[in-house]
Structure formats: structure tokens, C-alpha cells
Amino acid sequence: MSVLINKDTKVIVQGITGGMGKTHAALMQKYGTKIVGGVTPGKGGQEINGVPVFDSVTEAKQKTGANCSVIFVPPYLALDAALEAIDAEIPLISVITEGMVPQDAVKLHARAKAKGVLVNGPNCPGIITPGECLIGIHPGSIYMPGRIGLISRSGTLTYEIGLGLKQAGIGISTAVGIGGDPIIGIDQIKSLELFEADKDTDLIILVGEIGGTAEEDAAEYIKAKIKKPVIGYIAGRTAPPGKRMGHAGAIISGNKGTAESKTKAFEAAGVQVAKTPSEIIELVKKRIAVAA
């Protein structure tokens, strides 16, 4: 029915007493996500939006059976919070926090890898399985349930595509906002692997952007392992080199990370590449028409 999260996912919110955490915990609850508790060290014993706040993740997990954590703590505390969730063996962690120091992100992902824990982010909008579960800051109403898997480095651009699909009457199985930082956990390859294995996903949209070589690597992976159709898009094709385009990861360094290289790699892997967001929707429609 989806990847990573579904209606049974039990979510805790680390940083639930902070501004962002509180607001989005409420929005997630409203969407239908099973928020079973929150964690803010030093504020255990309170209730926020009707769920209990704990002092530690271990305690929260023991008392709620949580199997997912969404992290909204400030950037310099995010590494510790994520390590706490990893140590408590929470199998899926989404770090929404923006501005995490890269050296912290390196430590986070090294530990997550060693422990076999999936980490989404940091600096990402989270994940949504429409109609079932939302973790993070996606505007839930923009998506409708369906059979398209959506993978994206960008937040609002994901919403744009989700909205476009909805307006065309097309829904998605899950949207994975992998995040715009240079060092991230669940990446395009991992997401592709999950969607390929998901029997309720028919087609995958892969939204990349300039910077790094993640799209080139994903293209290699698609060529080797993905049988489902993939439609691609690269944001920033007209970006000047050497300038950071908002995301810490969106920068063309030297001749590395260009949209041209990524587009070529996609095409070589049999991925149809849309030039505009609206073209993505058109390509999806055509694919669906062919299949039907």
C-alpha cells in the first residue's frame, strides 16, 4: 500500500514542546497520523495535544510502542536527539531540522548505518502516505492516495507535483522528501529500492536538482535494478555554477553536479526527463493511458 509509513506507524515527536514540534504534531494528528507521544528532555510528564511527553526516547518507546520518530529539535541538538532514537532502536527516524552541521550529519549517518536504522533527512519535509500517515511538514491536503511513488530533494517542489497530480486526478502511494542537504540518510537509491518492491506503486517520479552526483548514481541503479517506469526532473538547469541555490546541497562545484550531466544519466537509464513541473504530470498521464 505504501513504503516506509502507513496507517499503523506509531510516531513520536522529538522536540514536541518547541514551536515547530508543537505546531506540526497537531497538524500530523489532524491528518490522521498516530502520534503516540513526544520527547523533550526536562519536560517529561506534560501532555501536548493529548499525548504524553517523555524525558527520553527509550522511555517513550517502552510506554508507547513507537516505531518512528520525527525530529524537530534545534540544529545543534539534532545529532544527540537522532543518536538517542538510534540507540533506542527506533527503526525509522525523520530529521526535519534545517541547518544541521555537516560534520554532525556524518556522525549521524555513520551510526545509523552501523545500526541498520533508516534516517530520513536532515533538512527534509518528511514522508507522506496519503490518507494514512504523514510525518514531517508536508501540507497533507495537497496529495491524494494513489499508485505513484514520489521521491524528491525539495519540499515545496514536491508539493507542487503532488498538487499537479491531484488536479489531474492522480494519487500517490508515498512521497519521500529526502532533503536538500549534501549528507542525507534515505537517498534516491534507497527510495527507489523501496518503491520497486512495493506492490502498490506502479510508477516512480524522481525529482532531483543540481549538486552532487546522487542522480547519476540513482541512474546507474535504475539501469541495473528498477523495472518500474521512472519519470525524472532536475531543478536548477539554469543555475549559475559556484552558487548555492538555497539548499546546502544545491551547488555546481567545478564541473560537478550540473543538470546536464544528471539529465544525460537519467536518459541513459531509460528515465523520461520532464523539462517543467507541469510536463511531469503530462508524462505521468501518458504512461497511465498506455498502461490502461
Added chain:
Amino acid sequence: MSVLINKDTKVIVQGITGGMGKTHAALMQKYGTKIVGGVTPGKGGQEINGVPVFDSVTEAKQKTGANCSVIFVPPYLALDAALEAIDAEIPLISVITEGMVPQDAVKLHARAKAKGVLVNGPNCPGIITPGECLIGIHPGSIYMPGRIGLISRSGTLTYEIGLGLKQAGIGISTAVGIGGDPIIGIDQIKSLELFEADKDTDLIILVGEIGGTAEEDAAEYIKAKIKKPVIGYIAGRTAPPGKRMGHAGAIISGNKGTAESKTKAFEAAGVQVAKTPSEIIELVKKRIAVAA
């Protein structure tokens, strides 16, 4: 024919230009060990006892095909040397160095475990497969080849037993000196596992001593997994509590680590426990007589 090392093992000596390293490299070569090179950073390009000295383990491995490293470097450099060997994917590392700081040993073994590398020691006499290969500082002539597996926390006590066996005309498959430090790599359980799987070992001698709970843990393991006969011995049964008996690990703390507890655990696991070194030989002889 043996565990861990045999006539085909290709050994490099880290610290080969130091006093200990040079002396024992020569003794190992004399014994027949295939010493293919040495490593001393800053002294690459020399030759010692006819083998080349390299500046790094990676280089040494590339040029010699080594699959084992023996480390004789001073204690504060031993962690770095061992990490270098692990990083170079040397699958078996024996750290002879005495006086390694425990916090360094913790780091060493954590990395070795993560990388699936076997580390023998630190503060150990090394390993010998009589007639084939010697790594470390065992006096080779004391052992004869045979079908007894020998595991020991102590150096000279291992030699005592090897000598006693030889005088009785009994040989050993391999002797593993696991070392006397509190934090060691290849331990009793790992050695037992290897000997159990070795078709050329018929019987295992397990020489423990006071301190820690390694013997109790080994006894549990024997009960569950070891089908070959095991003869045990515990040194230090008359040691006073709270005093460190030579080895950093040989200390009874509170009521933990006593010979009594270890003996009981051994007996409960069906291990015959000798009260003196010479009794070990007697018990082995009886076992062999029964089998024959």
C-alpha cells in the same frame, strides 16, 4: 590442520625495526613462519632479515599479499598501528604489545568488530600452529604438532603446558594465547568455536585465570555448542581478592572473578578441571587412552 594460522599464512611485522620486533621477526622466520615484510612508518625501503620494510600496511599488503599482521609497536602507538591494519583489511591481527591503555583497546576492538577483523591480544604471546607457523613470542621448540587445541590467557603457563604435553609425547594443533588484559579480541568463546570446527583438533585445553567472567561465559558456550572434550584449568585459585596478579585482567573485584566461580561453571559445563598444570597432562593422557 589447525585454526587461524598455517603454513600458508603470510605475515607482516608492524614495528619490525624496533628491538622486540626485530628479534622476534628473526625467531619467527627461523621457526618457518612466512614473514613477507615489515612496517615501520618513516623507515620504508630498508631490509630486515631479508624482508622489505614498508612505510604503511596498505603498501605492505599490496606488495606482499600479507594476510596476517603481528604488532610489536610501543603501547601508545599500538591503537594506530592496529587501526591501520584493520583499515588495510588484514583479516588477522595479533597485538603482542603489553601496556596498551584500556580506552585504546576499547576503540580497537569496536572497530575490529565493525569490520569483521579478528584481533588477537593485546598483551598476548600470539598464536602457534606447531611445525607450520608461529606469530608472536611463543618459544616454538616447546610445542610439537598434534591434535590438541590449547587456549590460554597466560604466556609462560601456555609454554609450561605445551612442554608438559611434548614430554608426554602429545602434540597440539594450535595454541592460542588470548592475552591477559581485561579487554581482548579473540577470546575463549571465539577460540572454542574455531577448535570445534577444526577437523584436526580432538580435544581442547582451556587455561583460564582469576578476574572477569570470561570463563563463566565460556562455560555457558561449551554447554550449548561444544561437543569435543574440554579440559580446564584456572590459575590463581589462592590469590587474595583486590590484588592485581601480574596481568591487568587478573584481579578478583568484590566477589567477581574468583577461581571458585569459574571452576564451578566449568564443571557444570562438563569440563574436567585440573588442579595443577601436571594434572592437565594426566587428564589429557587419560582422555586419549579412552579414545584409543
Added chain:
Amino acid sequence: MRLREYEAKQLFKESGISIPPGMVIKCAEEVFGIKNFPCTLKTQVLTGGRGKAGGIKFADNANDAYAKAQDIFKLKVKGDLPTAILVEPKVTIKKELYVSILIDRAYRGPIIMASAEGGVEIESSNSIQIVPIPEGNYSSYLGRKMATQLGLSGADVLKFGDIVNKLWNVYTKFDCDLVEINPLIVDGDNNYVALDGKVTINEDALGRQPRFDGMLSEHLTDLGEREFKGKMCGLNIVELEGNIGILCNGAGLTMATMDLVFHHGGKPSNFLDVGGGASKDHVARALDLVASSETVKVLLVNILGGITDCVEVANALKYYKDIRPEAKMVVRLVGNNEAAAADVMKAAGIETTNILDDAVSKAVAIAG
């Protein structure tokens, strides 16, 4: 935040890396305090290519140095005028190398990059060697490993390794994105000396690196005026060369919008990501900033409200329309609180469209 050469070298020195005995001068007259000739005068700017631009000069005596320092203080390198010159005695160079530590994205961890050929064009060199740092756990052998990969041997392995150890300390202690010595030279006494250095402190880490408090603003001399102002008020803006001012939320959507302007035949004047959850005032500041360039003929506003409340944006647009009724705006505003925002827009007399392509083609038409 990229440090100037002399600031980077100060960090090197404190961590035990040898640097030439330099002197930082703030005006040309200070050259008369120089004790060792011949010397090198190096402009302290943040952009690359200072050598080609004439920002590095040699002087044989004080008069010579004075004339050259005067020249350098007047010389802009890619728009950047120096406030300081670093003066160093000329050194004997037996050998030049390159070494750096940085995070490799694909490896998801720090790596050591080095070359036995130091010099300016290192990025395109084929001689680059890489040693990844396993799980970010540094140990001294890694520097030595790199040394042997570079073909060094004997005492040089230890000396080069020692430099890498110290460089690693700088890298971790100050949350650096990059630490680089280029060239790392071997001098007449076979010592390894950092002749030039580059250190970039991660900007997200500045809040926990008190040493650099207050230094950011004077380390942005390579930014354009709008970029500098944007940075100071938390707006991601990148200068481009067209006439359509873009205001958007989210980096990816902003890039997509920028691409779409090109796609429809227009040219964006800028990239501006107003960020998530922007307030009316923040959006208003962004509008002012985008419009502050004389080349901007039309403002293209594309907001997809997720965390962002469309009403806040609408109120900012209304405010802007009030103070600059002549300004041309094309607005696409959808998402969270979209209906209420539409009411505000209608009352303010600002037209909107829901379709992104329509908005962009309209803006392109207006810009001409």
C-alpha cells in the same frame, strides 16, 4: 565562511603547522617595518585567481615593496578590494604538494585529498589521491597512508603525516567544510611549510564557534549587494542577469520557477527563496530586496503554502502594492489558507493565477 589566507594560517599556526613568518599590513606605509627582503606581498581577498589578477608581487627592498603595496591596495580582484596584504619572506621551495580535508558527498564522510604536485590548478589535476576517513574516525595512519600514496617515503612519510594530523585537528575543532594547504612546500631545511591555505568554516556551525563571532559580514565581500543584504536578513538570494525578479518559497520550487522563466523565453534577475513559514514582514523585505535592482521590470511571486501561510504573503503583497502602486507583479499563490489570501488580494486589486506556467509566461510577456 571562507577565511582569508592570513586568518587560515593563524589557525594552522595554533595547531602546530609551520607557516612562513608573515606580517599583515593594513596600509602601504607599513612595509617600512619589513625586516627580510626579498619578500612576497599577497593581497588578502576572498576570491580565487588573485595571482593572475596581479595580487601577488615580489619586492627586493622597502621602496620596491612600498610601490607594489600601493598598487595592490588599489587592485580589485573580481570586485573585491583588499583591506590587508600579507607580507612573507621569500622561501626556498624544494617541492610543492597539495593537501586538503573535506566532506565527500557520495562517501558521506570526510576524505583526505592530496597531490604530490602543488599549485593553482589542483581541481583539474590527474595526480589527485584520495584517502577516505572510515566513519569519520581519524587516526594518524591515515595521513601516513596518504603520504605513501603520494610516493613519499622515509622521514617524509612522518612529516607529511604530522601535517595531516594537525590539519584534521583544525577541521574538527572549527567545524570546517574545507581545510586546504596549497601549496604545502618542502623548504631548504626539508621542513613542511604551509605556503598558502584555505579554510572554510561551515556557516551553520558559526553559532557554536565563538571564535568567529561577528566575522561573517566582513567575510562576504565576494557577494553582490542584494546577496549581502539578503544574507543579513536571512533570505537566500542569488544574483542573475535578467529582468524578472523572482520571489518564491523553497529552494527546489525556486529553482524550478527560475528554470521555467528561461523555458518561456525570459531571464530571471535573481533566485530568491523566502524560506518556510515566512511572515508578512519577511516577505515584504524580500519584495523590497528583489525590487531594489534597477534592472527588474516585473516581480514574479510563486508561493506554495505548506508551512507558509498564504495570508501572510497576501498581506505583504498588499503592503507592497500600497507603497509602490506602479510596480508590476505577477502572483501565483496557492496552498495553506489560499481562499482567505485570495480575498486579501482581490481587495488590494492584485491579480493572481493558480497555474504556474501561466504566471511565468505572463511575467515573461511583461518583461519583454
Added chain:
Amino acid sequence: MRLREYEAKQLFKESGISIPPGMVIKCAEEVFGIKNFPCTLKTQVLTGGRGKAGGIKFADNANDAYAKAQDIFKLKVKGDLPTAILVEPKVTIKKELYVSILIDRAYRGPIIMASAEGGVEIESSNSIQIVPIPEGNYSSYLGRKMATQLGLSGADVLKFGDIVNKLWNVYTKFDCDLVEINPLIVDGDNNYVALDGKVTINEDALGRQPRFDGMLSEHLTDLGEREFKGKMCGLNIVELEGNIGILCNGAGLTMATMDLVFHHGGKPSNFLDVGGGASKDHVARALDLVASSETVKVLLVNILGGITDCVEVANALKYYKDIRPEAKMVVRLVGNNEAAAADVMKAAGIETTNILDDAVSKAVAIAG
């Protein structure tokens, strides 16, 4: 090397852990400088059990303190006479806890041990909680995790966690085997204060911990005379209560020999491991040391030469026989260079046996 309470507390203080405002006095007269009464006077010895022995006293005024300080300076605790007393104002104790960091052998890494019940008999307590530190990678959440395991909540979680963070810094910075606060108290203002502390620096690490240079010898006051002398010349000796002096090489073999003496009905006077590769002089020193106890009736030498050269040992025995011809020795000397050693022994008129059991039973017979 176990530090004294006031030395441990100095490390705590430098790392930011609150300690009572104490004063270390070296003679009783210094009590007249005490400003706050009532106060606690605590003897600064290295052994445990000082409270029960009368080494901790309370004083209400200077005269009272003077009399009590005089008593304490004269009081031996398990043979250890203090050279200093720590004077601290009496504090309000709302709660007592225990916390320590040490390496757990079975876990092969550091652990946090703590209890919500502080006090002296912590080792046998059932209230002990354990939090292992994964692969030795400490992060702040571990201290907070322990806090919640102890049943703390709210602000106490942060305060306790903060103490553990700082304790970890002491543990790693100084290569400690153990850092312990017992009791860790909550005072009248709800602050966490280390009321007593124990720090053990790993002795093998002393060579890279210059802070403790020269401190070892005066931190061995809990050792017997032969143990202290042995330590100073690199000999592992442990005092026992019998009359057979043991000299052996290798810890395991020495223990086995000691056990064998008991097995044959004798009592060893000591455990002495002469180490690997001992020279003639080193062995001679060991012989002198073992024989220096008046209770020793016979020397039992058991050497299995691996790294050790039997000839070096034989020469040491010959030397010893020359200077103390009346001393009784039983010698077993086998292994490396055994034949040459046998010649030396024969020439010196020292009997030897190859069989360990024979040697031991002979020594037992001589000792009577």
C-alpha cells in the same frame, strides 16, 4: 593510580562539576583559617572505609576542629596515614545518588553505572542501573537516559545528564579506569554537587598524562614495602602471608606456582612475576626484593625461558649465591638456553630440577 578525594574533586571542578567550597589543610593549625562552621573534616587517604575508621569528623567551631584535626592526622586507616585533611562546610542534603563511568570487561566498553541511592555500600546494592556507551561513542542522551532509568524527571533529568556529560569528559581526558561520584547530592538549592569522588588514572596511561608526572610514588600508600619497591623497579610483586618466596616469570605461571605451593601444603610469602626477557640485574633485584622479607625461609625460582634467556637467570642466581651463600633456594629453570644455564648453575653449585611439582614440594619441605 587512585587519586585522593581532593585531587579527584579538583578534576571535577575544572570540568564544571560543582563541588563544596573545600580547603585542604596539611597541619591541624590551619583549621583557624576556616570561615564556615559547622564543617566536615575528612582524612585524605587512598584506602576505603575511612568513615568507619573514624577519619571523617564534624566540627562546630575552630577549637573543636583543631582537636579533631589533630586526631585525624594521627589516625592510620588500614596502615595509611594522611598528609592532608579536606575541610568542607556542612551541606544540606535533599537526596543522595551514585554515578560512575568505568570499562565493563564483558561489554568490552565503557558503561555508566548509577543508583538513586547514594552511600557507601553501593557495590552490593540492588538499585544499580547500567547504561552502556555504544562503541564508546558518548552523546548527551546517555546521561539523560540514565537519569530516567533512575526515576528522575523534569529538570533533574537535565541536571543529572549534565553531570554525566562532565564526568565523561574527565574519564576520557585523563585516561581513567574509573570516575565515580558517591554520593552525588542534591543540595538545598536543588543543585547537583559531588560530595565525594573517586578517580583512578590508568597506570599504563601515565606516560601520556603529563599532569600526573611524578605523582605515582606518593599514590601507592596502600602498598606494602616490598610491593612499593617492586613497583618502583618494574617488578610485579604481591604480598602474601607465608614463608616461601616465589620468583617466577609470567603472571599465569606465577599464579600456577603459587597455587601449587598451597596444593603441596606450603604457603607463599609473595607473588612475583619478573616479567618477560629479564636481564641478570633485573632478576638479581627480584631475588633481593623477595628475600628482603624476614619471614621468607626459602626461595622458589620457577623460570620458563621463552623471551627470557635462562643464562641471564642463572647468572643472577650465581651472583645471589655468592653474596648470600646461606640462603636456601629451589630452582627450576627450563627453556631458552637451558643447557648453557645448567652449566652456570652446576659451576655455582646450585641444584636444579626440571619438574615443577618436584621443585615445589622440595621448597615446601624446606620451609617446614
